[in-house]
Amino acid sequence: DTVLTQSPALAVSPGERVSISCRASEGVNSYMHWYQQKPGQQPKLLIYKASNLASGVPARFSGSGSGTDFTLTIDPVEADDTATYFCQQSWNDPNTFGAGTKLELK
């Protein structure tokens, strides 16, 4: 299976820019997607196919990358962005998710 590696946690101050990385163990073309999950809630799609903003998602969120290295950027970070962020690839079978990056605000 394709393993997606994310850093476990990040802490930033409101108003700053933060980049969350996701590295795939093998190429996934541009089929990398990003989700935000808050405690007790279902995940919410933020970005699909590496760089496409999902409907209703603020333009503060953006995605980039291709192949094996991908980045989710939030600029500027707001207090409500405290959450865990997951990447997911759908190029290789089976679909796999990263373990998540927990974003905390200082």
Added chain:
Amino acid sequence: QVQLQQSGTELVKPASSVKISCKASGYTFTSNYMHWIRQQPGNGLEWIGWIYPGNGNTKYNQKFDGKATLTADKSSSTAYMQLSSLTSEDSAVYFCARSGYGDWFAYWGQGTLVTVSS
């Protein structure tokens, strides 16, 4: 608007089975793949498989072959997942999620907590 409403919390005994449901509304149920995803306590997300309600075709993550069985009822726009031979390892929140033209998930159910305990 698209909504996926899942059945409630289940407390089940080891070695038993459980069937959870996901009722879809706000779109044509038979025209989109329905996926199931597991989230174990404190852990990440695992894709279990999908069903295409239009023709009943299914695809499973090999890890869940024999553990999960996906079905769908077109008359009630409801997808089901049955989990069998339950162990404590199956204790988790299970989500249904709809994909669009690619396997990313813009719509999710609220999740069903399954706890396996004697």
